Amino acid sequence: MDQQRKTEDTLPCAAPLEGSARRPRNAVATRHAILCAARRRFARDGYDQVGCRDIGAEAGVDAALVNRYFGGKEELFAEVLDAVSQGSVDLLSGDRSQFGRRAAEALFLPERGGDAGLEFVNLAVRSAGSPAAREIVRHHMEQQFLGPFAEWVGGEEAGLRARLAASVLVGVVAMQAMLFAPEGGDTQAQAASERLARLLQSLAD
């Protein structure tokens, strides 16, 4: 199939270009490749620790194209956050009585069932250190995450409970980013997941 001429939205997230393969000239595909590369790198290392040159290299392209296609690093980051926060709805899809378990398993047992819309949280935690990124993160956190989240949990003090639950998610992710992995093996992860699930569920109910 002719992937080069697809519109940007339908392109799958391209893998990093390997070897010295030359990307065929195609503005849409290149822009998309930069966006994907940035999404990977920002999620792994955070806004400040990733340079335009890193992103360009991972996309197989010169760093100057970041500015050409996005206007600058900040704007690129904002667009990454836009794309990622769309996935946050996954957290709110499905049974509310299973919310705690879904989120907890995504955090402690990611091998089953993926990230459940927590990519945004990860990105936020790892990038909030930079003042330039923080303003963008804050906006998305309020508008795209806390807002819908509060509406979804509903009930008394919905905003507060949503914010507290979000804080817990943020905290677990931040702790995982500081320490590398929970010391214990799978049984520890299982136990942690169950405890966290109860904790989160008590906020959702």
Added chain:
Amino acid sequence: MDQQRKTEDTLPCAAPLEGSARRPRNAVATRHAILCAARRRFARDGYDQVGCRDIGAEAGVDAALVNRYFGGKEELFAEVLDAVSQGSVDLLSGDRSQFGRRAAEALFLPERGGDAGLEFVNLAVRSAGSPAAREIVRHHMEQQFLGPFAEWVGGEEAGLRARLAASVLVGVVAMQAMLFAPEGGDTQAQAASERLARLLQSLAD
């Protein structure tokens, strides 16, 4: 009293030097002033966002002295973390049945009762973005914070419960660092504090 000749340990945390006042020549006091300035700035802006020149300026001293007295920025940060984690015991002092309330009030109602040993958490959250700082933070988090914490809570799965409680603290602090302040006024803070207190207490019991 002759403050200039005190040993470093007994010196109070010096305020930033104001105006163009010249600090009297005193190695111990100057070293201490740098340490205090670094502690303030790292806690406010995080490791990466504070330069040696900033610290020197706040201490009323040339940036080169950071290297002279501490060997480098990383070593200075490690020493700040050493000093700060000593204060973490405050969190574990007092009645364990009141742990949740103590921590929650320190986070949401800091005007009563100070930080309750949470300065370390704040410092960790704001500095964990930098790889150089993360390694130092990780070491202190494990050895000076999670370890004693787990021992203090005791009981079944103490390590796990301590880690989960620490994650919650980290999350609330991180969330406060991203968004500026809870939107609601004092009544919101009061309600948030009570909910968080229950949450944390359920982990301590």
Added chain:
DNA sequence: GCCGCAAGTCAACAACTGATGACAGGTTCA
């Protein structure tokens, strides 16, 4: 086949960082 324009590269800039070593200013003790 050739021209024009879009796509991508490249070198360079200015700002900033942590670090270094030479230097100057004050203190102390003989």
Added chain:
DNA sequence: TGAACCTGTCATCAGTTGTTGACTTGCGGC
């Protein structure tokens, strides 16, 4: 008094960053 020493400053280095504009290269239409 003067020499040795400690304390602090300064200019400077090398490295990195985001960004810019001039340049080259290749594709599509005539």
